[in-house]
Amino acid sequence: MARLEMLPEEAMSPAQKDAVAEVVAGIRGRVPAPMIAWLRNVELANRGQRLGELLRFKTTLEPRISELAILLCARHWTSHHEWTAHKREGLKAGMDHEVIAAIAARRAPVLRDEREQVVYDIATVLLPKGRIPQALYDRGIAVLGEQGMVELVAILGFYCMVSLTLNAFELGIPGSIVPEFEDPEFPAP
Structure with missing residues (x-):
């Protein structure tokens, strides 16, 4: 509730x-x-x-790439409602079911191209560490461009705020419980 x-x-x-x-x-x-x-x-x-x-x-990142970043953020924070909403949007945007399932299970997915891979690599380093090593940053700029990198970091930051808001106030719960997110330390409300 x-x-x-x-x-x-x-x-x-x-x-x-x-x-x-x-x-x-x-x-x-x-x-x-x-x-x-x-x-x-x-x-x-x-x-x-x-x-x-x-x-x-309204970014230069195509919806499939944005939704990948949002799902990585939702999974990082185990945000049930964010995941439920953006899993649906990711599928509409052309994300593969297998990629979404791998992210839910905290496994490295097999991604279709370098844009997806660099978004995955940046998100999975930046979210837990708060920084990006120079080589990964350079790769991000080469693949996404400066504007794309700024937009990616902004998407990740914004959806951290969204995920934390949803989690703290248990918004969308219980209707959005994701069974594959089961965490014994924080059981679903």
Whole structure:
């Protein structure tokens, strides 16, 4: 059960109502789950949803590559709701089922090209260590370009915030429990 629920419309301030109206009228057409928490600070809700829209829909990285990065972040944080939503989006974007299954199982997937491989390599080093060795950075620039590298790092950073928000407030739970994520130290809520 979520620790925070969507504010009922009658309990929202005019600014909160405007934030909800903006996101519903946008590309998503609905309130994204982390915004349920972010609405407690309406400026965070406005800025967070706009940044998410930019990073998800308006980068130079093709959707398959963005979704790979998002799934790697979701798995890193064992974010059930993030995984459930972006597994579906990843499949729509052309990701292979086997790649998604390998990431869920924390195994190295067999990837189709150098773009996928460099995203995987960067994410699996940057997320746990917070840094990228020079050789991997140089490879990322060669494959993705400077703008693509900046966008990849921004996607990973943003989806860390999303994953932590979803986890802390148990948003999307229990409906998004991922059985293959079972962790005895932190059993699913």
